[in-house]
Amino acid sequence: MIGEDMIDLGGQVALVTGAGQNAGRGIARELARHNCGGVAVNDFVAERAEAVAAEIRETGVPAIAVPFDVSDLEAVRAAVARATAELGPVTVLVNNAGMAGPNQQIRPSKNFWEEDPSEWSKFLGTNLFGVFNCCHAVIPGMVAAKQGRIVTIVSDSGRTGEPRLAVYAAAKAGANGFVRSIAKEVGRYGITCNAVSLSSLMPDMPPEQLEQVMQSDHAKAQLSRYIIRRYGSSADVATLVTFLCSNAASWITGQTYPLNGGYVTD
Numbered sequence: 001m002i003g004e005d006m007i008d009l010g011g012q013v014a015l016v017t018g019a020g021q022n023a024g025r026g027i028a029r030e031l032a033r034h035n036c037g038g039v040a041v042n043d044f045v046a047e048r049a050e051a052v053a054a055e056i057r058e059t060g061v062p063a064i065a066v067p068f069d070v071s072d073l074e075a076v077r078a079a080v081a082r083a084t085a086e087l088g089p090v091t092v093l094v095n096n097a098g099m100a101g102p103n104q105q106i107r108p109s110k111n112f113w114e115e116d117p118s119e120w121s122k123f124l125g126t127n128l129f130g131v132f133n134c135c136h137a138v139i140p141g142m143v144a145a146k147q148g149r150i151v152t153i154v155s156d157s158g159r160t161g162e163p164r165l166a167v168y169a170a171a172k173a174g175a176n177g178f179v180r181s182i183a184k185e186v187g188r189y190g191i192t193c194n195a196v197s198l199s200s201l202m203p204d205m206p207p208e209q210l211e212q213v214m215q216s217d218h219a220k221a222q223l224s225r226y227i228i229r230r231y232g233s234s235a236d237v238a239t240l241v242t243f244l245c246s247n248a249a250s251w252i253t254g255q256t257y258p259l260n261g262g263y264v265t266d
């Protein structure tokens, strides 16, 4: 019907991890705009989570900050229990927390064989075990409610391989395989489970600094590999994720959607 919002969350309550900035913040705000019944805003950094929850409450949608480290299963469980008590059963989960932990920008550094093995766990903890933990904590409630949406943000590095980011790429590829498997377990309960695979997003920095970065030879060389010659935005990510979380996407599951400006075309 004309004027009706096709992308409707139907009043479901969402948990978005790593939602204190950038893509996660965009996702949390976009879900709220599309009839989300409440948003539990996670970030390892409590002030970030609280700021985004406050932005959402200002729009009239209930929201709470649930700061925790996704790699800490007990903390995840406690936060899901709190979100359920304060907002209602969590039937939308967006596994967005990623990278190497708080305030860690991923920069290709050493070859895998030159890396100290102590570096591995931070990638696996956030990008792989974090996804296990959040799914393990929310799926029983989704099964009981006989509805649910799980969207996990992965990376094209896990599909195509990325030198000097092997463990990060492995964690993302692992998360991708994991959610496809979970999709096959939970479909009978009305729960869908998909992944969105990103290439490079716009660096988050003040406009004048960004202008400099965009003029650099590095950025020009990088963007020459994209069919659409720009970095991705939080809005690009939030729009697709919100669609996959909506009632309109009830027949989409077990899929990985590349969102990458044509960086990879398969």
Ligand SMILES: NC(=O)c1ccc[n+]([C@@H]2O[C@H](COP(=O)([O-])OP(=O)(O)OC[C@H]3O[C@@H](n4cnc5c(N)ncnc54)[C@H](O)[C@@H]3O)[C@@H](O)[C@H]2O)c1
Binding pocket: 017, 018, 019, 020, 021, 022, 023, 024, 042, 043, 044, 045, 048, 068, 069, 070, 071, 095, 096, 097, 098, 099, 100, 101, 102, 103, 104, 125, 126, 130, 153, 154, 155, 156, 198, 199, 200, 201, 202, 204
């Ligand atoms: N930025 C890119 O170019 C890019 C490319 C491919 C994939 N991705 C993926 O997209 C997602 C979002 O990326 P972004 O650039 O918006 O990230 P970002 O680093 O800007 O923000 C991530 C947020 O997650 C939080 N966080 C990190 N580890 C956490 C943990 N263990 N527990 C809870 N919170 C944690 C951080 O505090 C931060 O606020 C990530 O999963 C990332 O791996 C990003």
